[in-house]
Amino acid sequence: MQKSPESQAPASAKSTGTEKSAALAFDINGKPYFHDGDKAMPLLWYLRDILRLTGTKYGCGIGACGACTVLIDGKAARACLTPMQAVAGLKITTIEGLAAEKLHPVQQAWIENDVAQCGYCQAGQIMAAVDLLARKSNPSDEDISGIANLCRCGTYPRIRSAILRAATLSRDVQS
Amino acid sequence: MTFSRRRFLQLGLTASGALLVGMRAGDALGAAPMPPELLGDDLVQLTAFVMIERDNRVVIGARGCEIGQGVITALPMLIAEELDVDWSKVRVIQLPYGYEETDGKPGNRYGDQFAGGSTSIPTAWKDLREAGAAARWLLVQAAADAWSVKAHDLQTQSGHVIHADGRKLSYGALARTAAARQLPDTPIPTRDPATFRIVGKPTRVVDARSIVTGQNRYGIDEYLSDALVAVMLRCPHLDGSLESVDDKDARRIPGVKDIITIDGPKTGEVFDGPLAAGIAVLAENTWAAIQGRNALKPVWKTGPWTEESSTALSAKANTLLDEARNGIEVRRDGDLAASRKRARHTVSARYEVPFLAHATMEPPGALIELRNDGALLIASLQNPDGASRLISKLTGLPRNTIEIRLPRSGGGFGRRLANDFVAEAVLIAKQAGKPVKLMWLREDDLTHDHYRPFGVHAMSAVLDRRNRVAGWSHDCAATSRTYRAAGMQDDPLWKGCLEPDDFPAGLVDNLEKTFHPVTSGMPRGWWRAPLHTFHAFAVQSFIDEIAFEVRRDAVELRLEMLGAAREIPYRGHGGPVFDTGRMANVLKLCAEKIRWKDKRDDGRGIGIACHFTFGGYTAHAFEVSMDGDKLRIHRAICVVDVGRVINPLGLEAQIMGGTIDGISTALNLQITVRDGQVQQKNFPDYRLLRMADAPNKVEVHVVESTIDPVGGGEMGIASVAPALANAIFATTTVRIRKLPLMPELLRLL
Numbered sequence: 001m002q003k004s005p006e007s008q009a010p011a012s013a014k015s016t017g018t019e020k021s022a023a024l025a026f027d028i029n030g031k032p033y034f035h036d037g038d039k040a041m042p043l044l045w046y047l048r049d050i051l052r053l054t055g056t057k058y059g060c061g062i063g064a065c066g067a068c069t070v071l072i073d074g075k076a077a078r079a080c081l082t083p084m085q086a087v088a089g090l091k092i093t094t095i096e097g098l099a100a101e102k103l104h105p106v107q108q109a110w111i112e113n114d115v116a117q118c119g120y121c122q123a124g125q126i127m128a129a130v131d132l133l134a135r136k137s138n139p140s141d142e143d144i145s146g147i148a149n150l151c152r153c154g155t156y157p158r159i160r161s162a163i164l165r166a167a168t169l170s171r172d173v174q175s
Numbered sequence: 176m177t178f179s180r181r182r183f184l185q186l187g188l189t190a191s192g193a194l195l196v197g198m199r200a201g202d203a204l205g206a207a208p209m210p211p212e213l214l215g216d217d218l219v220q221l222t223a224f225v226m227i228e229r230d231n232r233v234v235i236g237a238r239g240c241e242i243g244q245g246v247i248t249a250l251p252m253l254i255a256e257e258l259d260v261d262w263s264k265v266r267v268i269q270l271p272y273g274y275e276e277t278d279g280k281p282g283n284r285y286g287d288q289f290a291g292g293s294t295s296i297p298t299a300w301k302d303l304r305e306a307g308a309a310a311r312w313l314l315v316q317a318a319a320d321a322w323s324v325k326a327h328d329l330q331t332q333s334g335h336v337i338h339a340d341g342r343k344l345s346y347g348a349l350a351r352t353a354a355a356r357q358l359p360d361t362p363i364p365t366r367d368p369a370t371f372r373i374v375g376k377p378t379r380v381v382d383a384r385s386i387v388t389g390q391n392r393y394g395i396d397e398y399l400s401d402a403l404v405a406v407m408l409r410c411p412h413l414d415g416s417l418e419s420v421d422d423k424d425a426r427r428i429p430g431v432k433d434i435i436t437i438d439g440p441k442t443g444e445v446f447d448g449p450l451a452a453g454i455a456v457l458a459e460n461t462w463a464a465i466q467g468r469n470a471l472k473p474v475w476k477t478g479p480w481t482e483e484s485s486t487a488l489s490a491k492a493n494t495l496l497d498e499a500r501n502g503i504e505v506r507r508d509g510d511l512a513a514s515r516k517r518a519r520h521t522v523s524a525r526y527e528v529p530f531l532a533h534a535t536m537e538p539p540g541a542l543i544e545l546r547n548d549g550a551l552l553i554a555s556l557q558n559p560d561g562a563s564r565l566i567s568k569l570t571g572l573p574r575n576t577i578e579i580r581l582p583r584s585g586g587g588f589g590r591r592l593a594n595d596f597v598a599e600a601v602l603i604a605k606q607a608g609k610p611v612k613l614m615w616l617r618e619d620d621l622t623h624d625h626y627r628p629f630g631v632h633a634m635s636a637v638l639d640r641r642n643r644v645a646g647w648s649h650d651c652a653a654t655s656r657t658y659r660a661a662g663m664q665d666d667p668l669w670k671g672c673l674e675p676d677d678f679p680a681g682l683v684d685n686l687e688k689t690f691h692p693v694t695s696g697m698p699r700g701w702w703r704a705p706l707h708t709f710h711a712f713a714v715q716s717f718i719d720e721i722a723f724e725v726r727r728d729a730v731e732l733r734l735e736m737l738g739a740a741r742e743i744p745y746r747g748h749g750g751p752v753f754d755t756g757r758m759a760n761v762l763k764l765c766a767e768k769i770r771w772k773d774k775r776d777d778g779r780g781i782g783i784a785c786h787f788t789f790g791g792y793t794a795h796a797f798e799v800s801m802d803g804d805k806l807r808i809h810r811a812i813c814v815v816d817v818g819r820v821i822n823p824l825g826l827e828a829q830i831m832g833g834t835i836d837g838i839s840t841a842l843n844l845q846i847t848v849r850d851g852q853v854q855q856k857n858f859p860d861y862r863l864l865r866m867a868d869a870p871n872k873v874e875v876h877v878v879e880s881t882i883d884p885v886g887g888g889e890m891g892i893a894s895v896a897p898a899l900a901n902a903i904f905a906t907t908t909v910r911i912r913k914l915p916l917m918p919e920l921l922r923l924l
Contacts, residue, residue, distance in 0.1 A: 038429065041462045049404070049460035054396035055389020057585070059536055060617045061465075064858040067536060095389030107387040114379045114824050117832055118243025119386035120536040120585030126387060145867035150858065152536045152586050153243045154835025156869040158828070 024088040028053070029097025035084050043087055044068045044079035047094060055095035055123045059150065066149030069124035069131075070094050076131035095123035098130065105173060106130050109166035117153035125149050129163050138167055182275070182284050183302070184309040185222050185358050211268060219350035223273075223284055224254050224303070225310040231334050231347035233260050236270040237381075239299075240290035240557050242587030243832075244888040245825035248381045250299050252821060256373040257307025257365055259331040260346065267381040272559040272579035281574060283560070288581070290557040291592050291701065292748055293789045293886025296821055300884050304365040312363050317353035318344050368819065368881065377824035382583070394555030394582045395614070397542045402610035403432055405603050406464035408471050409453035409623055413696035413851045414442045414478030416452045421472040425456055428470060430463030437602045440659075442479055446698050447565070447661045448598040450623045455603045461614050480696035480851035485629070488693055488848070489527060492631040492652035495691040496525065502650060502689030503668055506675040509685035511637070514646035520638035522724045526713035527913040529845035530654075531627035531702050534861060537585020538620040539596035544610035549576030554600075555584030557591035565594050569601045588836075589701035593625050621861055622853040625700025626846055628654045628672055630693070632713035637685065642725040644736055647683040649673070651710065652691035656699050668692045671699075671706050674747040678714060678787060681743040682736050682755070697848060703836065704889035707788045708896070712841075712914060715784035715897030720910065729901070730766045730783060734759055749790035749885070757792045757816050757878075758785060764876060765794035765814040779809060780905025784898035791890030792816040792878075795834065795898040800906050804921055808838065808899075811870040816878035817885050823877065826887045831873040833891025839864030841896035842917045 023036035028051070035046065047053045047070070059067030061080050068079040071093040098104045103111070106129045116122050128147045136143050144163050151159065211218055217229045226234040235254050239246035251267045273285035287298050311331055318336035319326040321344065330337050334346045346353075368374070385391040410416060422434045439452030452475075456467035515521065541554035543566075550572055556562055559579050567574045584591060600613040630653025637646030656671025657663040663670065669690035680686055702708065718736075722729040740756025762785045766772075769781050778800050785794035798810040813834045820826050843862045847854045855861045896914060903920060904910050913919045 038462065041460075045460060045462040048396075049462070052398065053389070054392065057393075057537070058395065058461075058614075059538075060858050062617075062857055062859075065536070065617075095387075099388055103384075103387070110387045111379065111383045114383065114828065116243075116380055116383055116386045117245070117828055118241075118536065118584060118586045119380075119383075119391060120243075120393060122386055123389050141871060148865050148867070150536070150863050150865060152534060152588075152836075152863060154832035154839070154864075154869070155828070156835060156864075156866045157831055157872050159866065160871055 024084055026087045026089060027091045029093060039085040040083045042080050043070065043082040043084060043092070046084055047079060053094050053096050057120055057123060059121065064150075065121070066128060067121050067124045069127040069149060071127055071131060074134060076128050095126060098126070104130065105169035106133065106162070106166040109162040109169055113158050113162040113165060115155050115158040115162050117155055121149060121151045125151065125159055129159070129166060132163065133167055133170060137170065139163060183223060183286055184306055184363075185313075219354050221313060221350055221354050222306065222310045224306050225258060227346050227350040229347045231264065231345045233258070233265050233334065233346070235265055235267055236285070237267050238270045238273070238285040238288050239295045240288060240559065240581055240584060240587070241269065242290050242555075242557060242584040242591065244290065244295070244587070244829060245380065245822065246290070246295045247583070248378055249296060249822045249825055250303055251381070252373050252378060253299050253303045254307035254310070256371055257304045258311050260334040262373050262378065264334060269581055269583070271581060272563060274563055274574055274577070276575055288559055290587060291589065293791070293889045296884050296886045297790070305363055308363045308365045309358055312358065313353040313356050314346050314349045316356050317349040320352065321349070374821050375819070375823065378822045379824060392582055393537050393585050394542070394553060395537050395540050395585070397553040397582060398612060399542060399544055399610045402542060402544070402612045403457040403459070403607060404461045404464045405455045405457050405600070405611050405613045406461065406468045406616065407453040407455045407599065407613070407619065408468045408473060409451040409619060410439055410475050411622060411852045412475055412477045413480040413483065414440065416476045416478070417454065418474040418476045420454055420474070422454070424470040424472070425467040428458070428463055428467045430459040431456055431467040432459065433457040433607055434467070435603055435606045437599060444659065445661050445664065446593070446595070446625070446659045448569075448595065449602065450595045450625075450698055453599070457603070457607055457611070464614070465616070478696065478851060483696055483851045484849045485529070485847040488629055488654065488695060489631065492691070492693050493525070495652040495693065496631060496633040496650055499650065502691050505669050505673050505688035505690050506680055507687050508680070508683070511646045511648055511685040511687045514637045514685040517639070518637045518646070519640045519642070520725055521635060522638065522721045523633070523635040524717055524720050524912060526632045526634065526716060528630055528632075528709055528712055529847070529914055530629045530697060531840060531844055532621050532624045532846050532855065532861060533588045533590035533702060534621065534863065535584070535586035535588060535590050538615040538617060539590065540612070540614050541597050541600035542610070542612045543597070543600040543604050545570060545601065545604050549578065551578045552597065553580045553582060554597060555582060555591060556594070557584070557587045557589070558594060561592070562594045562597045565598055566601055569598060570605065588703045589705065590624065592701050617858065618856045621846070621855045621857065625698045627702030627705060628656050628699050628709060629695070629697070630654065630672060630709065632710060634713055634717040636717070636721050638721070638725055642727055644679070644683055644721065644732070646685040647679055648687045649714070650689045650691065652693050654695040654697060654699060655692045656705070658695070658699055660699065671701070672709055674706055676745045676747055676750070676753065677710070678758075679736050681753070682738060696851060704788050704892050707786060707889070707893035708840070711784070711786040711893040712896040712900070715786060715894060716900050716912065719782070719897070719901045719904065730762060730771055733762055733785065749788065753787055754792070758787060761785060761792045761794040761814040761816050761878060764878070765796045765812055768812045768814065768874065768876060769796035769798060769810065771796070778906065780902050780907070782898045782900065782902025782905055784894040784901060786893040788890050788893050790817070790885035791887070793890050793894050795837075795894040797898050797902040799899070799902045804924070806842065806903065806917065806920070808870045810874065811838070811872070812874045812876070813891055814876045814878065815887070815890055816880060817887050817890055818880050818882040819884045820877060821884060826877060827875045829887040830875045830891035833889070834873045834895055835864060835869055837892040837895025838869065838899065841899050841914060843915050845915050
């Protein structure tokens, strides 16, 4: 007998159209969600264990490594340190929600520059880069150095070149 | 042809056991492909590694454990090359663990799936090319039958069999009849490497798109609907145990379902199960389990190591070296004592290297389901064979009923060569009677590892009248790697700390290497290029110290010691020979790239080092300066010779990454022990390099070669620490003899 790993979120976690009393309401990757469980649960475990959006990774649980970086209202945040009560009414973007019709320029640049080795930290790195480029469309070396996400494989030089490439791709899209 | 060989080359299992992680290799930017299991009759399983679609697209199975070293890309490249298909038509899937029994004897239908010792590429070079050639042979025979012509009149090109008269059949059209044929008993010839079209071309990671879109599933990302999440609290004392636990508060946490205790190892017994006694909190989700763990009130019993501390270990090691008695002989050449009497100079120095943790970004963990008739394990592994044996031992299940899937791993570095986390998951699942998803927290990972050994190296050199190295002694006092190590009980105690034939053995007439075991309760393991990172710092720093002492050029001294280009015997892993010419070549190239001869008058210093790791020849050079108490790395250069390069883009990544791992580790990383407990708990205590402190670029230079390839995962690291220490000396005149470098530098400055 063979068993397939569950790839779908349990039915209870699906977004519903009706708001329950005292439930927290928020938006993830463009869809409304309600959470009436533990309000102190970090967003990281809600994303992973409840929604099965596993692109956001656990690395340290104390906000030190950045593997769990997501965008909250467009700004990079550590999902492991963000309790669910803090996201009420906010818009969350995870790595799964970054690409729309096409890949985001940062994702595109990451592939072109062959950044990933083990790849585990890269979702967080990409979200941090998206945040940086939203603030600085033409980032300097120092701006890029401001990204403090850990990469154990040592891909930093390719992350740098990918961010610069993404900046170019983003400008091309706009012009 | 033996059954197992035929099975390896030809027969495969159905696609259903394979994990789909791949995507069209040459189309990494394109849309997601159709999973093979959805293709039905359109997909023909030609061999264990090759499936062919009717429209002539090809699915190639990747057998290795992908831990970031790039085997999921490089191994299928070898098969595609021999199969003679366009890489843009290839899609890669990750194969599961391929255990099978032939006449009751254990084997693996895919060959070697172990990820350690940088062996994946050299092993695949020997067997996966033939696997690709076998698939091609079947297709050519099928075409010969279809046309009633001789096979040797046929050629292949880009997924087609071609007759000299211009007739052409696609692999897709031939696959079904080809799959029904039998391979011959004789070896199937492989291509002349001069004709390679895929191997040797820069090739991106095949599953990059699923990584950057968050779709790739690592071990930690797998769930089973009825599995409980287990988070453990482990005994912090080496070889300690659980006296009692008050779990009332933990059981009250909503979502907590069960609390289970498991025993740790017994003092003195081999580490082949959990590393520590522990309490597992089983819950509906990770957060509930973590809260449950935090609410536990355990009473631990300390073990026999309460006196153990890093300070005491260092003192003990130095005492052993001072006494210099009862050292275990590792190698002895000539007459060192006599050479000392004739010495013009002697130079001596001691170097200390710390315990290291692996700190894989994805911590250890395992998802396991135990049934009466078998088991399923999904976990990030490096050693699935070991996991299979362990599960069988702990459950009594026959190995051929244990299914193991091999998702992409968030790093390995040697941590996953041990399967202690698999043992824990099995023991918990047995008691819980349910599938278990074991999650390790970072605190668990840093405090419960198989650490790279700690040790002190006492180096001494004898210089003759012309300031040539005439004698060399290397006495190492260290916590033996073999300590309670599964499979190493019969090995000499120095195994994993020293290599008898490492440089400069065989190059200095009078040479002694001895080993003094230092007692410690810390579990030990393989850590990326294990013994090489452990001792190259001492050897290659010391060469510079000798050169400085006798006013010689540090590069010229190394070249003089290497001598004429020749092969000398090397019995360790990476042998059977060490080629002094290849070593000298990478060193010279590295010196040229850093402009070794050019004096720096801008406060910057340069340092260089070289080392032979597992058959690969590496030299590093750094240009550094001090900016207050910060070290600035202006240039980082690595030159490697690993023989023929399979994937240049992947190799560059490994060497760049190895160099940065080397910098990170050399500058700041150490695990310390106090009162029999590991001190470092999380990243603030174990400060991996961040982007701001990493060089913007690592200049990687690869020697072109047609020599059979070795791997690349571990070649880029051993010479980093000494090259950095030598560069720091050049800019500060402070010689650092203890790793990690930065705390010691700031202490000495």
